[in-house]
Amino acid sequence: MPSPSPSPSAVTRLPRDSHDAPAGERPSARSRLFLPLIAVCTAVTAANIYLAAPLLPLIADDFGSTPSAVAWLASVAQLGYAAGLLFFAPLGDSVNRRRLVAVLSLVAAAALVAGAAAAGTGALAGAVLIASVATVVPQLLVPLVAERAPADRRARHVAAVIAGLFTGVVAARVLGGLIGQAFGWRVVFVGAAVLTAALGLATAFVLPVERRRRSGPLLAGLAALPSVVRRSPDLWRACVRQAGMYGAWSALWTSLALLLTGHGGDGYGMSTAAAGLFGLFGLASSAVAPLAGGLVDRFGAAKVVRSAYLLAAVSVPLFWLGGQVMAALCAAAVLVHAALVASHVANQTLALTTTSTPATANTAYVVAGFAGGALASALAGPAFGHWGWAGVCAVAGAWLLLGWAATAVPKR
Template sequence: MRASPRTTPTPGAPAASSAATAPRAATAPTPADARRGPRTGVLLTVLSVCTGVTAANIYLATPLLGLIADGFGVAPSAVGWIASLAQLGYAVGLLFFAPLGDTADRRRLVWMLSALAAVALAVAACAPGSAALAAAVFVSCAATVVPQLLIPLVAERAPADRRGRHVGVVVTGMFAGSVAARVLGGLAGQAYGWRPVFLGAAVLTLAIGLLTAAVLPPETRPVRRSHPLRAIAGLPRLVASSPGLRAACVRQAGLFGTWSALWTTLVLLLTSDGTYGMATATAGLFGLFGLTSALVSPAAGSLIDRFGAHRVMVTGYALTAVSLPLFWLGGHRLWALCAGAVTLHAGFTAGQVANQTRALGSSSSPAAANTAYVVSCFAGGAITSALAGPAFAHWGWNGVCAIAIGCAALGWAGGALAARER
């Protein structure tokens, strides 16, 4: 497979297609490659299921914290940090494993990481205490970066006029997995206990990992020795050299930060006596609004192929902007909170697919570019999550909404500046 000739995009100009925002467009697989690999529909289905199952592991502990605390005979506050450690493990895995997708055999990486995650989840199911459970969760989430190996592969092999659609299908699995972990994981834990949930996740992770490794097409680029630390050290230079990648990183960090500020503190608003006073289980049902993301992402991918990533990204930001006054009004009106939740997820998801499509096409090293992109998003979300809790304690829901508005504005303005050629 050969890369198409480089083109120089006009800074700030909307593209006619997702390929127009990218210096390097991946070419379609040759007939010989197609004969050696599965049909596109089968491959995308397997990859989407794999991303859903593996991404769910990151959020698996969150709905089970109460049951875990009861099982260990401690207060819920004594195990709450395990959910945060899961995010840290994922960040570490992104830095060390995701860039290897540019140089290593991805089939081998997928089955090795899936096996490691499955073993860690099985150990978590048998953990005698919170420290052992936290260590096992950290390792399992560090190995749960398989989706960030598969998304660059999909973008690399997809025809330029269908790249957004293919990326959107796989990203759908990620959103569906995160919702399933929060909703179905909690229900299964209530019915069977938290240990069987971790054990079941281990079996699913191993099974889908081996299936995915089996159906992945052969590599079309040379496989060479990988150096994780060298790959990490090269990320700043990669971001500095690509205006498109810089803009995608900053803009999605703004969207993810806005989403995190509102969504991580929403349970505090819903359960506080001064406003809604809902039970924790009832408030948890708001996680079902995350299904909006699973519905929007494939549509966003198709729209990118038709109208370009820039227009879909602008639409995502516009929807997010509409959701902000709804969330502010939702401090006292439940209907506005529900409408804001749907609009926010739609805007966040459209921006996610558009910005990730642009990031993947911005470099001849898509796995490294994807690593920089996801780490930037994670950083934006982590910062606003850390600020939103104290803001709610001091200024209430208005303080949280102010942080969300400021993050969205910074993401838009910073993205515009980052898109300029140096």
């Protein structure tokens, strides 16, 4: 894989702390823990972004509001994550990742504790925003994983981290709903804070020791984002297509609690705990990620992305039917998660290998995806309030159409 550009930084690794053990030498415990711990840390930190979504009915009840009136909290988390990516993820090419991972994990944990103590939606939104800004640890680590992976297994290594990410998303919905129903939503926030601090510090410990000497401005990677995307049509296409895919998924998944817990024509009247269990269908993503990685390594990213978009297109009408038929909703949940993770593995592998500055390119890719997701979520809440579940499905379908149509003609 191409090495990062020498302009932002130069890197010197301490020889005995490298994970690349010399031939014939047994890998250290730190080396063996490298990929599994990064995957678990990714699961925990990714869960923070979606922590509020399954708890919206409980938060609304606590603050004397309605679930649709506080649905915007899910968008705050996604926008905060996108902002954190813009400022922190490009630093993976220029600063000491061990220190940055540790500091961001502690900041995110502190913000989650503050959120648990919030007395109103304004204070909670501020805490969620800060926690999400600091929850960028996975995207500091994915470029490192891709860099260290053998070329013929790179997509599979990236897929292992992505599987952890989506496992965290599922855990946020399932465990968050169950624990929130039993002990209250504030306990969920405190538990997430403890796990974030513990896993973040443990992950920082197993990372390679790096001595980075910056030769340019601290935010040089951020300033370089537009030119990096402009020079790489493959990166631009990956960014736009993932924004469409992630936006469609986000509109559906962040609004699902409103459908499952709602009453009357648009709702199944479930409890928060029962609605949270619906998130188990998201485990399809964790199962698909390794398979998608192997397919990308064998057939290339473009074919996998096309297949993923086809699956997502089939899932949208099934979601619409699922407003009345539970079996259709279950099938749609499996399909959309399979589509999202396959698209993500393919597009992120492409983003990480198409330029000489992988951390900066990865930042552009993930920011594009989360910006698309945040905007779709922001529209999905009002759409549900005005047109019910059909309005949410319309937003998802529009996002898929925009994501594919915008890249159908090759960018010169």
